Amino acid sequence: MAPLTACFLVxxxxxxxxRTQDANIRVLAQALNGRGIKLAEVRIIPDVPEQIIRTVNDCRARFDMLFTSGGIGPTHDDITSACVAEAFGVPLLCxxxxxxxxxVLFPAGQFNxxxxxxxxxxxxxxxxxxxxSTAPGxxxxxxxxxxxxxxxxQAMVEWLMPHLEAGAPLTSASWYSYDIYEGDLAEALTSIQHDFPMLDVGSYPFDEGKKRGVALVAKGxxxxxxxxxxxALHDLIVTLGFSPLEGDPPRAA
Amino acid sequence: MAPLTACFLVxxxxxxxxRTQDANIRVLAQALNGRGIKLAEVRIIPDVPEQIIRTVNDCRARFDMLFTSGGIGPTHDDITSACVAEAFGVPLLCxxxxxxxxxVLFPAGQFNxxxxxxxxxxxxxxxxxxxxSTAPGxxxxxxxxxxxxxxxxQAMVEWLMPHLEAGAPLTSASWYSYDIYEGDLAEALTSIQHDFPMLDVGSYPFDEGKKRGVALVAKGxxxxxxxxxxxALHDLIVTLGFSPLEGDPPRAA
Structure with missing residues (x-):
């Protein structure tokens, strides 16, 4: 069963x-994993109407689902709702x-x-x-x-997830080791990827100051x-003379 | 003088x-600001050759500069160099x-x-x-x-910046206030944006637990x-009966 695909437009x-460090991509990616939906592309674009309209139409056609964040507040640069309406060729209605x-949230005269x-x-x-804060997506x-x-x-993502069509859930296996380098295992890893063509097999160097190493992950x-x-990933680390640890490496504080 | 435009392909x-929280977008955006280069779009795509090649060719044509991160290590999924070579129609050479x-970095036999x-x-x-770690971009x-x-x-960005053509530097003015809401100032802000059509005027709600408010920023x-x-942004906050503070609001720890 193939996963459903999603695009996220920031x-x-x-x-x-x-000015701002993105905090939403990872939240959405992990929530989608739990529903068997694969985040296949992210685009970050400015508040420019033509670019929003064109990108919405391009991406909703190419992926099973499109998620957007930003631009639905009360100010002049909050133009996402109007742009999505235009992309679909429908009017904005109250x-x-x-x-x-x-x-009911606002005192008399402040619901401007x-x-x-x-x-x-x-x-x-x-x-x-x-x-x-009540204002809906x-x-x-x-x-x-x-x-x-x-x-x-995050609150909207949590509310939305149970309402989405679900795909097959993604599962993964992760092993990591300190001191090991990607260059030591690259050829063996290529051969594991060949043995499991349906999976994504990857290696991820981590470097937290004095503690560095590589994590190996298989996903599918x-x-x-x-x-x-x-x-196979576990055994590869052992073969190279290192000690495999299960899961993800600890992160820097 | 118009800024130069850049696209970042992750x-x-x-x-x-x-799995990983992006940490590079903001580093690049801020470094480019210092050179008068405007980050106009970001795309995050998977390790899929056709998608990398197509996106590189699309984005290097649409923007003055294209920056990429990822996929230049030693493993099977490090395919960026080969894909960029293919996008340009040139061979990979040692x-x-x-x-x-x-x-010289590796002991005998380990430079595999x-x-x-x-x-x-x-x-x-x-x-x-x-x-x-020596391996070049x-x-x-x-x-x-x-x-x-x-x-x-980050080390590569620092090395690269002085080698890039520079545009006009971006400058900005920022004022913020606690307790204020976007909805209180939206109409007045629209009018400030109209008075300064060459600038980007924006409002940014922040919410750090008990301390929330809005920051107002003009850039150009x-x-x-x-x-x-x-x-004008300062005076708008005063008019609404709040106390403007200069700069960016403090961030959550």
Whole structure:
């Protein structure tokens, strides 16, 4: 069973300017793994309408699902909803239920036009709940539009996952060793990849100051095959005279 | 003077799988800001040759410069150099100087074929120095190929920057306030953006547990105009009855 594929479109000047460190890619990738959906590409683009519209249409056609983050707040550069509406050729409409939920949040006179914009969704969209600050994301066809603020993004991802079609779950086997170098095992690893063509077999150097080494990982959608490949990775480390440790290497603080 | 534009292509399954948190985008973005080069798009793609070749050719045509990270080590999934060579239609050749530098690093017998691959560069490429682990990146035309391991990536970026053509430097003015919400200032901010059409004017909510608020930023390539826009952002916060603080909001630990 082949996994479903997804693309993640990060919309916003603040990542590209280096102002903000992205925290959402990994959250989405790991949540999708749990649903058997493979994150196949990420694009980070600025708040430029033509570029958003073109990229949404390109990516929703090429992948089973498209996720976006950013640009659904109340300010002038929050143009994602309007751009997605235009990409689908539908109008933006006031979503009554979302409007009422937002209206009760604000004291009289403070639910201004800018804030009301957050209740306007493309025609046909279903809201994605926002347990942090109420203003919803939305799903339209295979496109899922979420907020960029990490705490809100994460809440939306958690809400959304059970509503998505699931693929076969991804499983993996990981072994690592200190002191070993990629160059010592490259040829043997190539041969393991050849033995398991259905899997992704990779080596990942880590370097946490004084502790460095390499992690070996086999990943795929057939659990038995992954287990066999894991044994081969373990044995490779032993053959080279090192001590294999199971799992992921510890990370720097 | 218009800035030069750059695209960053992150090559590797480990970011897409959620295994690894990206640390390189921000490093590159900030280094490019210092050279007056605008990071205009980022793409993260897997180790799939056709996809790498197609994306390299697409992006080196669309932007003034293309930077890549990942896939230049000694293992079977390190295919970036071969793919860039194919994208340019040139062969991979052994780069003598890089070969000799690597050769002296390893005890007799350990400079094996896998490690020798790291000295093979596309014909016409110029090495990018690697002060951490010697194996070079390279520049070919407007494409700059670097390692994915953050410590090596950072060393290569530092070495490379003075070798790049520089654009006009980007300047910015930032003011933030606690307690304020985007929805309170959205309309006034739109009007500031209209007054300074050459600049990027943006608002960035931050939320560090109990301390939340919004930062307002004006960015552009004309320092006097940026200063004027900064004063307008400051005054907007005052008008709303809050206390503007200069610079970026403190980050969560």
């Amino acid at each position: 919309i916003g000047n603040e990542i590209l300017s280096g 979503h009554e239920e979302s409007f009422r939920k937002l209206e 036009k800018a804030r009301q914009r957050m209740a306007w969704l493309p025609k046909g969209a279903t809201p994605i709940e926002n347990s942090v 939305f799903s339209l066809g295979n496109v899922h539009v979420m907020a960029g603020v990490p705490r809100i993004f 959608y057939d659990a038995d095959t992954v287990t066999k490949a894991g044994t | 090559i590797g399954n480990e970011i897409l799988s959620g 780069h003598e100087e890089s070969f000799r530098k690597l050769e 074929k896998a490690r020798q691959r790291m000295a093979w560069l596309p014909k016409g490429a110029t090495p990018i120095e690697n002060s951490v 390279f520049s070919l035309g407007n494409v700059h190929v670097m390692a994915g391991v953050p410590r090596i990536f 390539y004309d320092a006097d105009t940026v200063t004027k826009a900064g004063t």
